[in-house]
Amino acid sequence: MPSLATLLRLAALLVLLAFFLQPAWFEPLLRPLVQANAPAIYDRGNLFWLTMLHLRTVFVATLAAALVAVSLAILVTREAGAEFLPLSRSLVNIGQTFPPVAVLALAVPIFGFGEKPTLIALFLYGLLPIFENALTGLTTLPPAVMEAARGAGMTERQRLFKIELPLALPVILTGIRLSVVISLATATIGSTVAARTLGEVIIAGLQSNNLAFVLQGGLIVAVLAVLIHDALQGLERALAGRAHV
Template identity: 65%
Template sequence: MTARLAAWLARGATLALLAVLLARPAWLQPLLAPFAENGAPAIYDRASLLDLTLAHLATVAVSSALGTAIAVAAGIAVTRPAGAAFLPVARSVVNIGQTFPPVAVLALAVPAVGFGLKPVLIALVLYGLLPVFESTLAGLDDVPRDVVDAARGMGMSGWQQLTSVELPLALPVILNGVRLAAVINLGTATIGSTVAARGLGDVIIAGLQTANTAFVLQGGVIVGLLAVVVSDWIGVVGAVLVARVGGRPPVGGD
């Protein structure tokens, strides 16, 4: 009970600090003023921090959704008998996506699709494939073979086995990969400001350009708090989903 109370207090404190940073940043001016030198403003006021945060979250949500769809589909495909031969190729592709610097992806994507949101989405989708792909493989591989055999013995088709048995049982592991990919993308999305995509990178880059550490701290702290909140939210939603699908019999039945 004490641990649960501590967790809820930590969540409340995180949300409260995030709310102050976004809605009432002036309240924190005394804390940030020492980091703004030569009379520079301590509070970022070139745009609404709330608007930038919402734009940042929208970019992460879209890229994470696209990356999850691609990675889960690829993971399913290479775990089927017909696609098993493509596993090394698929793994190499997602590994390249993770190891290739997002800045380099932006540099290659901008000439093809222009400035703005599109090159950022390409970079984030590629960067977020690996955690979801590997968690999909691990989750499906951990499904007990006797359960799959029982489903097959009951006359289930391959699609029914996948959707009614394998994916529900693999869901907790897959969600861990989705959570990791979303947190990675939250931090990586800050580079989008270098190609004119709106987000919290605007605050950080403005601070770097003007040597204003106060701006850098504001952007960095907001991104860090968002990572905590989003990770926690995905965990809560995931627990609800797992409880629902886990409530069904693993093989057939109502």
């Protein structure tokens, strides 16, 4: 029987889909938040399309961050690359040192307005959690398993792809989950440099003093963050279970 938490997540997903398909159903709930004659439902664009663009931006940035961070973690956990660990840590900390707004301000003169500056900011911001978790996963593998792999005559490449990465995957996925949740919220500021994200809805609400717009943009991002966080967490548990079989 599904747990209460599962039922609540399913209800949140259904409400979100209903809002995309039939936003007029929710107008009576939002009407008290707006001034007379002001629209209660965001009418300056398609909310579903904006949500898809928002998710695409987060997906591309997280994928790029994961590829770079995991590659760096693999490099510094090899004997030949161990000396690059301090440098790698400094590189992945760049995103945490500079706020996303500062990265946007530096990137716009070079790449122009639009999605590119936002992707760069999210990429830099997502490196650290993925790198640290990948490093932890690759350096805490069961010694007995690694010794058995060496005893079986597996090469370093075979051990990496057949033993190390599969065993470390649940921990790596935890870092990706953290990166995704951070990026989902941070991506909203991309709309300040003309990126197509749900930040458009929030900014439009702030500019017109329309609390309904602000609430819509904020709640969609929040629901997406919760649903994606829980989905990835469930995948982590499944992978961890398989790793211990």
